[in-house]
Amino acid sequence: MTTATQCIFCSIARDTANPDVLYRDDRCFVVRDINPKSPVHLLVIPNMHIASLAYVGPGQVPVMGHLFVVAEEMARRENVTLSGYRLTLNQGPDAQQTIAHPHVHLMGGRQLGDMG
Ligand code: AMP
Ligand code: ZN
Numbered sequence: 001m002t003t004a005t006q007c008i009f010c011s012i013a014r015d016t017a018n019p020d021v022l023y024r025d026d027r028c029f030v031v032r033d034i035n036p037k038s039p040v041h042l043l044v045i046p047n048m049h050i051a052s053l054a055y056v057g058p059g060q061v062p063v064m065g066h067l068f069v070v071a072e073e074m075a076r077r078e079n080v081t082l083s084g085y086r087l088t089l090n091q092g093p094d095a096q097q098t099i100a101h102p103h104v105h106l107m108g109g110r111q112l113g114d115m116g
Pocket of ligand 2: 010
């Protein structure tokens with residue numbers, strides 16, 4: 001299991017001077033995906049390392065809900081609120097999750113295909 005000391009998203013969270021961070025507050029931060037799948041492809045990432053959604057309980061509801069509030073704010077900044085966008089949170093192997101620190105993908109700027 002990836003620990004917080006090995007986790008790439010935790011290292012970005014710790015680097016408060018990282019110029020790639022588009023948005024930051026006390027609960028989350030936002031970066032552009034390094035391998036974008038759409039013209040707008042951002043990641044909204046909690047500061048806290050949570051190895052799996054299995055560890056999300058009532059105590060994490062404020063931070064997890066906040067990710068969606070920040071995603072909408074970022075969509076507005078990226079001018080995709082009217083054209084539309086997709087929020088995706090991959091969990092586990094079948095969803096092809098590659099980084100074991102929860103993150104919401106915000107994708108837009110083109111017609112997105114069917115989910116599948
Ligand atoms: P997932 O497959 O849902 O775990 O998504 C992980 C995403 O993180 C992928 O879309 C990667 O392209 C992206 N990614 C990996 N490393 C970085 C990084 N250092 N900065 C920004 N995005 C990254
Ligand atoms: Zn982490």
